[in-house]
Amino acid sequence: MGNGNGEGSLRPQDCKPRCSYRCSATSHRKPCMFFCQKCCAKCLCVPPGTYGNKEVCPCYNNWKTKEGNPKCP
Numbered sequence: 841m842g843n844g845n846g847e848g849s850l851r852p853q854d855c856k857p858r859c860s861y862r863c864s865a866t867s868h869r870k871p872c873m874f875f876c877q878k879c880c881a882k883c884l885c886v887p888p889g890t891y892g893n894k895e896v897c898p899c900y901n902n903w904k905t906k907e908g909n910p911k912c913p
Contacts, residue, residue, distance in 0.1 A: 848884045852912035855880035865890035872913045
């Protein structure tokens with residue numbers, strides 16, 4: 841893999857820079873970073889781009905809150 845896309849392709853130290861980019865377009869940067877890093881630590885994947893593309897990371901995409909909303913930004 842090596843391109844950083846796809847489930848389990850990241851190393852834990854890759855999460856923060858990936859999430860920084862992922863959350864760069866939101867006005868809710870703090871919660872976005874918190875949840876993105878939590879999701880990345882579990883899934884070792886962050887979808888490409890600043891939103892959408894979650895099909896690239898099924899673990900990230902399918903992790904829901906108790907209310908059934910997406911947990912990962």
